[in-house]
Amino acid sequence: MKPIDNSWLKQSPYDRFFYFIAPKVDRFKTLLQTVEKLGLNSTAITISGNRHFFIFPQAQKIQRTLAAGNFPFAGLSPYLFTAHYDRVEGSPGANDNSIAVFHLLRAAMELNQRNIDKWIIIFTDKEELTLGENFEIQGSYTLGQKLKTWGIDKARIFNFDACGTGDTFIFSTITDSVLGNNELPNINKLRTEIGQLRNHALDTAHHLRLEKFLLAPTPFSDDIGFLRAGFAAQTITLLPSEEASKYEEVIRKNPEFARLLITGKIKTLPERRLLPTTWKNINTPADNHHRLTPQFYDQIVNFIINLCR
Numbered sequence: 001m002k003p004i005d006n007s008w009l010k011q012s013p014y015d016r017f018f019y020f021i022a023p024k025v026d027r028f029k030t031l032l033q034t035v036e037k038l039g040l041n042s043t044a045i046t047i048s049g050n051r052h053f054f055i056f057p058q059a060q061k062i063q064r065t066l067a068a069g070n071f072p073f074a075g076l077s078p079y080l081f082t083a084h085y086d087r088v089e090g091s092p093g094a095n096d097n098s099i100a101v102f103h104l105l106r107a108a109m110e111l112n113q114r115n116i117d118k119w120i121i122i123f124t125d126k127e128e129l130t131l132g133e134n135f136e137i138q139g140s141y142t143l144g145q146k147l148k149t150w151g152i153d154k155a156r157i158f159n160f161d162a163c164g165t166g167d168t169f170i171f172s173t174i175t176d177s178v179l180g181n182n183e184l185p186n187i188n189k190l191r192t193e194i195g196q197l198r199n200h201a202l203d204t205a206h207h208l209r210l211e212k213f214l215l216a217p218t219p220f221s222d223d224i225g226f227l228r229a230g231f232a233a234q235t236i237t238l239l240p241s242e243e244a245s246k247y248e249e250v251i252r253k254n255p256e257f258a259r260l261l262i263t264g265k266i267k268t269l270p271e272r273r274l275l276p277t278t279w280k281n282i283n284t285p286a287d288n289h290h291r292l293t294p295q296f297y298d299q300i301v302n303f304i305i306n307l308c309r
Helices: 014-021 027-036 062-067 096-114 139-148 173-177 187-207 222-228 241-252 259-262 270-274 276-282 294-306
Strands: 041-047 048-058 080-083 118-123 155-161 166-171 213-216 233-239
Touching: 014 027, 014 096, 027 041, 027 048, 041 062, 041 139, 048 096, 048 139, 080 139, 096 118, 096 139, 096 155, 096 294, 118 139, 118 213, 139 222, 155 187, 155 294, 166 187, 166 241, 173 187, 173 222, 173 233, 173 259, 187 213, 187 233, 187 294, 213 241, 222 233, 222 270, 233 241, 233 294, 241 259, 259 270
Parallel strands: 080 118, 080 155, 155 233, 166 213
Antiparallel strands: 041 048, 048 118, 166 233
């Protein structure tokens, strides 16, 4: 058997990754220390009991701006990249969602080096919901409400979730199914904005000449909370190509599969066997670093950066 190449764990910021997925670790404190070690322009803000990390371009005078009662990019349409940093108890959370956090940390470093601005990175709290909890207490829902009061209602939100295993980009269509069964305010506006975000993701994939990507429904993420708050958000995840091909066939043969994902019934129904193996492993002890595919990390970070082009 070919030995696992863990050299990526020696590279910044991934050299802090094992600290972050350790059992019983204080992930908020570890993330705070990591952000400070990297010298990123950041602040932590508590909203409805949830602690979110905000990272801004280096040129932004964040503390001075916030002290004056303002918020960077108010009234503008910055790119807003999100990844939740919480995890289910008992799971290392390597793929869900620790690795996406570290991809965005690396992207922040490179965006600063290239002097690219008009972006915000937010590491969200309370994405994972327990049995009986609804989306109104999800961190991204209350965050979205606060973003509106700060004048960031035009932000272009791209949410990154489970981006550590595989070579095939999955551009989630789960919000299409949610909108098809709801009477949310400004529903036509949301549909238009989601279409624009998805087209931008597809244009970026074509620009980078990515050969492996798929439009498909995915398990819920922060995109649902943002949607409930009136924000369009495009979730991006990854799957191994073999799993992506099988899943494409599943959703083609089972038009109702998206509904099972939305309701959460997929967790207890026989159809769960049809989920990609990568997704069945998340929120379990099997979501460890051995299942990650670091040979594709340059590709995902480059994709994030090129969304800002």
